[in-house]
Amino acid sequence: MSILAAEGLSKRYGELQVIDTVSLSLARGDALGIIGPNGAGKTTLFNLIAGTVKTDAGSIRFDGTDVTGMSARARCHRGIARSFQIPHPFTGMTTYENVLVGAAFGRGASERASEARAVEVLEIAGLKRKANTLAGDLTLLERKRLEMARALASDPSLLLLDEIAGGLTEPECVDLVATINGVRASGVSIIWIEHVVHALLAVVDRIAVIDFGRKIAEGEPRSVMASPQVAEIYMGIDGEAAHV
Amino acid sequence: MAVSFAIQRSTRLSRVTAIVALLLLAGLIAAPWWAGRANVRLLGEVYSFVALATLWNLMAGYAGLVSVGQQAYVGFGGYMLFALAMFLGIHPLAAIAIAGVAGAIIALPIAPLLFRLQGAYFAIGTWVLAEVFRLSFAQVSSLGGGSGTSLPAAIVVNIASDRGLREAAIYWTALTIAVASIAFVVLLLRSRMGLALTALRDSEVASESLGIDIWRTKLVVYTAVAGFTSMTGAFIFLQKLRISPDAAFSVNDWTAYVIFIAVIGGIGTIEGPIIGTILFFLLRETLADLGTTYLIVLGAVAILVMLRAPKGLWGYFVQRTGITLVPVRRRVVFPE
Numbered sequence: 001m002s003i004l005a006a007e008g009l010s011k012r013y014g015e016l017q018v019i020d021t022v023s024l025s026l027a028r029g030d031a032l033g034i035i036g037p038n039g040a041g042k043t044t045l046f047n048l049i050a051g052t053v054k055t056d057a058g059s060i061r062f063d064g065t066d067v068t069g070m071s072a073r074a075r076c077h078r079g080i081a082r083s084f085q086i087p088h089p090f091t092g093m094t095t096y097e098n099v100l101v102g103a104a105f106g107r108g109a110s111e112r113a114s115e116a117r118a119v120e121v122l123e124i125a126g127l128k129r130k131a132n133t134l135a136g137d138l139t140l141l142e143r144k145r146l147e148m149a150r151a152l153a154s155d156p157s158l159l160l161l162d163e164i165a166g167g168l169t170e171p172e173c174v175d176l177v178a179t180i181n182g183v184r185a186s187g188v189s190i191i192w193i194e195h196v197v198h199a200l201l202a203v204v205d206r207i208a209v210i211d212f213g214r215k216i217a218e219g220e221p222r223s224v225m226a227s228p229q230v231a232e233i234y235m236g237i238d239g240e241a242a243h244v
Numbered sequence: 245m246a247v248s249f250a251i252q253r254s255t256r257l258s259r260v261t262a263i264v265a266l267l268l269l270a271g272l273i274a275a276p277w278w279a280g281r282a283n284v285r286l287l288g289e290v291y292s293f294v295a296l297a298t299l300w301n302l303m304a305g306y307a308g309l310v311s312v313g314q315q316a317y318v319g320f321g322g323y324m325l326f327a328l329a330m331f332l333g334i335h336p337l338a339a340i341a342i343a344g345v346a347g348a349i350i351a352l353p354i355a356p357l358l359f360r361l362q363g364a365y366f367a368i369g370t371w372v373l374a375e376v377f378r379l380s381f382a383q384v385s386s387l388g389g390g391s392g393t394s395l396p397a398a399i400v401v402n403i404a405s406d407r408g409l410r411e412a413a414i415y416w417t418a419l420t421i422a423v424a425s426i427a428f429v430v431l432l433l434r435s436r437m438g439l440a441l442t443a444l445r446d447s448e449v450a451s452e453s454l455g456i457d458i459w460r461t462k463l464v465v466y467t468a469v470a471g472f473t474s475m476t477g478a479f480i481f482l483q484k485l486r487i488s489p490d491a492a493f494s495v496n497d498w499t500a501y502v503i504f505i506a507v508i509g510g511i512g513t514i515e516g517p518i519i520g521t522i523l524f525f526l527l528r529e530t531l532a533d534l535g536t537t538y539l540i541v542l543g544a545v546a547i548l549v550m551l552r553a554p555k556g557l558w559g560y561f562v563q564r565t566g567i568t569l570v571p572v573r574r575r576v577v578f579p580e
Contacts, residue, residue, distance in 0.1 A: 088450035
């Protein structure tokens with residue numbers, strides 16, 4: 001059974017059709033990668049799925065329920081959690097408190113009952129040593145980890161990750177992939193927007209390609225990456241990156 | 245993977261602060277015995293501004309609700325006191341508490357209307373609301389209409405027949421309101437809802453996607469602040485013994501000065517509004533005789549603080565030293 005089934009999503013900002021009848025479906029426990037050039041509409045697609053932005057058309061079913069009209073908060077309570085491409089840390093709170101917000105409000109639990117989950121997530125995300133640091137004082141990489149940790153703390157069944165590997169060094173990237181694979185192994189379905197394709201390939205089962213608001217390809221990662229369409233639109237004409 | 249940990253909510257400094265604050269409070273409770281009548285009266289006024297600034301700061305500094313119309317509730321509370329005492333014969337001190345409840349109740353239907361407005365529009369909306377209140381109360385002829393009314397002497401005597409005791413009772417009421425306002429804000433910020441408030445101050449979009457009910461959180465803050473502000477207003481006009489629409493709903497007295505206090509003290513801190521009030525009264529008591537010069541000095545202080553210490557005097561101090569006297573933070577401690 002699919003955990004997410006989005007049908008014909010569209011979003012227009014003025015004259016700009018940012019998302020144009022995109023459909024996506026994800027089986028429970030699966031991981032889907034989304035690639036596409038900058039400005040293709042990938043983050044807007046996340047906004048539609050998470051409920052941060054309302055879709056103009058189409059429907060979104062999550063875990064058997066139609067969530068199209070639901071607020072981001074209601075979707076969070078049902079199990080959709082997201083990270084933001086540009087980190088939105090609660091800068092006046094410590095790292096621990098940031099994660100505690102996800103654990104307490106995402107799960108609708110008391111603060112006391114959320115403490116252990118928050119600490120556990122800090123450990124998973126490798127932020128334990130920064131627990132008492134103000135989020136405003138974290139480095140960019142730590143902020144990206146915090147984005148993931150906060151989303152994870154809400155115990156989601158679907159985790160939306162938006163470009164969290166960008167700018168990482170190779171060892172950091174390996175670490176991150178291990179973390180995400182660990183999250184996935186615990187049963188969380190994942191959709192991951194990422195430019196760092198080799199990191200993506202180490203996690204996802206399928207890849208969808210978005211360009212000019214449309215889904216132009218989807219399938220098994222290596223065959224999608226090898227398709228001339230992707231090579232042309234996404235990687236440049238010479239198809240160099242198709243050999244990853 | 246169970247990690248052992250402990251959560252710390254207080255520091256040694258905060259425990260010392262709590263003890264010092266309690267001693268200070270004991271001293272202030274005893275003020276009617278050691279301070280002169282004029283000073284006791286002045287302290288009552290100081291407490292009312294501590295309360296107003298603390299409450300305004302909770303809305304603006306945490307919930308992102310920048311109101312320039314809190315005079316609506318100050319005036320409403322004042323008029324409620326007069327109406328309850330004059331028409332229903334309720335004891336003035338009881339009327340203050342009832343005025344607070346009434347203020348919160350009337351804020352409930354108002355909040356959803358104002359929350360439709362964002363940012364600057366919200367601010368303007370609150371001001372318009374206060375004007376609506378002012379014009380409405382000016383229509384009530386039994387409360388003196390546009391020219392206002394005085395609290396009948398019989399009611400004042402009813403508080404306590406002995407003048408000293410009466411003044412002490414009014415003073416203690418003000419102290420109670422100020423302490424209750426501060427305690428309410430501290431306890432709220434340390435609670436689960438305080439976590440939500442701080443989160444939505446920093447990022448509303450992230451708060452929403454992490455499951456925080458922004459609307460409800462703001463509603464609780466707005467109505468609770470309205471209640472406490474009405475109570476403070478009722479006290480203010482009990483001390484003044486006279487009320488008129490222009491005095492009750494004065495944007496200058498109940499909002500402009502209050503914003504000045506919160507801004508120079510430090511928005512978004514517990515300590516800021518208290519520091520700001522002390523500074524404001526020091527300036528007022530030393531310079532008020534100078535007339536317009538006093539206002540020029542106030543303006544100059546505000547500009548200087550905004551340029552040199554945009555987070556207010558207390559915010560500047562915290563930035564420099566890292567010291568907070570009233571921590572609302574949670575510290576995780578991992579055993580070695």
